[in-house]
Amino acid sequence: MIQLRFHCPHCDLPMRLSRWDSLENLNCPSCQRNIPTYVDAKAKEQGLLDHCLLCNAKELFRQKLFNRNLGIGIVVFGVVISILLLLFPAQSPWLNPTVPILAVALIDLLLYWLLPSMLVCYACDAEHRGFQVTPNFKLYDHLKAARVKDEPTYPGAEESH
């Protein structure tokens, strides 16, 4: 299953779409204006992307679908257990206060490793989930972002400046 998260290029309304047919003829529910999309057969049939489906920009980066709040929550949980073990030492050597900290660090690492990645557009920040993420896609690069954002790449972008 795919999901696209993006903002209306005209009025900045955040949107989520997971159906191809709703992408074909897309109108913003807020400003009613038509939002052009760049769906091609390769993306639709094989889940392969070489451009942003919302603004046609070629520059995409990959990002882990890692919920930062969940990650922090797991660590906080480990710290709380660790403090409890410091206050009320357990008899077993396995319940050493450092064990929960190590355990949550490991869980976070595993989660990060197991979770899928999404592809994000440098130009318009659109998130493409459920597509194939090949090693060709690199992680976020600040220099590249600055270069891409310099030029408006979708119609109507000039108006907001």
Ligand SMILES: [Zn+2]
């Ligand atoms: Zn709109």
Ligand SMILES: [Zn+2]
């Ligand atoms: Zn884009």
